[in-house]
Amino acid sequence: MNEKEIKAVLKNGGNVIKTRDDRKLIVIDQDGKILNTEDCSWCLDDENSVVNNNVFRSRIEPWLTSLFQSEHLSILCGSGITNAISFLARGNTGTTMDETTFSSYQDEIKFASQESAKASGREKGNIEDQIRVANDLLRGLKILQENDKATKLEQDLNSIISNFANSILNSENGIAASEEDKRENAYRVLVNFLLSFASRTGNKERLNIFTTNYDRLIEVGAELAGIHLMDRFVGTMMPIFRSSRLNLDIHYNPPGIRGEPRYLEGVARLTKLHGSVDWVQNGGEIRRIGLPFGANSIAPYLQAPGLYGADVLQLMIYPNSAKDRETAEYPYVELFRDFAASICRPNSTLVTYGYGFADEHINRVIYDMLTIPSTHLVIISYDDPIGRILKFYSESAHKAQMSILMGRNLGDITNLTNDYLPKSAIDRATIRMAELLQHRMGATSSLDKQATATQVPIIADVPTSEE
Structure with a gap:
């Protein structure tokens, strides 16, 4: 087809x-x-x-369980996860990326954003394209010393970015303030989803979580699940983004054992590739401000001592998804370096959920990953609205290294957590049970042969030394 x-x-x-x-x-x-x-x-x-679901489960769950035991496991979440949880909590989707309107240079900005979208293989531009183009235009006006025009455009940008940031917070608020039963169900599904990936034994490399979203849904889910997230931010009151990425981890000392610290289970690394609604450029630094999940507005939280009068233009929420200008600048260069370093290595599995493959700078890294024969890509999505997923698959020469789960059943996050993803627990009990059953079946089979030869009845369940 x-x-x-x-x-x-x-x-x-x-x-x-x-x-x-x-x-x-x-x-x-x-x-x-x-x-x-x-x-x-x-x-x-x-x-x-x-x-039906039983047939799907027999094909999917054992396969994903095996892939999740890869030496390196990463997940890339797009806007689909926010839309899915928002739909469970309040019956509609989260923030949209539709175009906005500028009071000045509207036609020029719209034309340039459309050209930018076409260069990325998308049919139409979005608000990210418009903000990037407007920022470029603002820099040009300041170079030309068109101060009046620059001031007016800057006011437009300030208002548009503020509205966009508030729309992200409204999406969070819609989840946090929804009806209790729906909210608890949505959080439960989110927690089980994350735990299916993060439940790796301490002797395996940490799960790497990547997201293109600006909201803090993954952080809230990890907090509810008891998952310890590690990122590049250091500090407590107003964490600062650090370029140095030391191999920091979380260990503990077992009771009665000295000098043998062990890795703490339930730890993951988080990288927000497109920035976050609570990241603020403060002079030459990137700070994470104390913005509550689902706050009504971001403006009051920018009026804090030490932020040097920062406004919404300093929010780090507008990377360029068409060219590499933004990803070559601070802090995006470090974030994309982390992404490439995490997935482009042998015995690595990358799972994408709700990511529509609309960002070429991300797709190129995934293409490079697939050139390593021992890597695998799992694409999970509810649909393919812009056709980029099927295009990515059809143009790839590494189809044998790709698994696809798409559709109303397979891409539904509730069905995934209930039926298709590995159970959200470290699976030693299941492994132990399988070993016991194997020993018992082996012993029973051997006695069956002996009974057949001697015509002596046997007991169906023979205990072994393992019990």
Whole structure:
């Protein structure tokens, strides 16, 4: 099936899956019928049978459990995770990236942002493109000493960025202030989602969490889950962004044991690739301010001693997603270096959730990762609204290193946490149970053969020394 046909199936509530030994995308309509049976090696024998959650689970959960045990595990979250949790909490999605209106140079800014979007492979520009173009124009006006025009454009930018920041906070507030039952359910799903990835034993490398979102949903979920997040910020009152990335970690000393510290479980590293609504440029430094989750406005929290009269123009929420200008500047160069260093190494697995592959500077790093044969990419998404996911897959020469889970069923965060992701616990008990069952089955099988030869009845369950 071609991309257009697959997009139509997704739009109508169907699903697309590629896991394990699948060589092509398996397309399944909203009724559970496989549409390209010739490409499916695990098609059901009965033509009237439908693919349900049990079939999906048998294909997905063991596969993801295996991949999550990779030496290096990373997850990249896009706006889809915020939209999913917002929908669970209040019935609608979070912040949109739609274009805004400037009172001056509107046509010029709109044209330039459209050209920027086309250069990135997107059909239309968004507010990020407009803010970046307006910033470039503002610098140009100041160089030309067009002070009156520069002042007016700067006022426009200040107002637009303030509204955009407040819309991010409104999205957070919509979750935090929703009905208690819905809010608790949304938080529970978020916690289980994060724990499925972060529940790695202490002898494995830490989970790396990357996000393109400006909100603090992942931080709130980690706090509720008891996950310790480590990032580049150092300090307590007003943490400062540090370029030096030492291999800091969290250890503990087991009772009665001296000199043998062990890694604390439930620790992850967080990198916000596009900045955050609570990051402020303060002189030559980047500070994280104490902005509550879902605050009504950001302005009061900028009026603090030591911020040197910072306003919303100093918020670090507007990287350039079309060219590399912003990512070559502080602090984005350090953030993208962390991203490349974390995923572009052998035995690495990257999982994307809710990321639409609209940022070329991120896609290039993922392309480079796939050139390493032992790496694997898992793409999980509710849909493909701009067609960039299917385009990324079709243009890749490394399809064998990619798993795809897309659709109304497979991309739903509730279904993921309930049925498809590994259980959110360190799996020693399950591993131990499997070993016991294997020993028992082996012992029973051996006694079965002996009983057959001697015609002596045997006991079905024979205890072993492992019990």
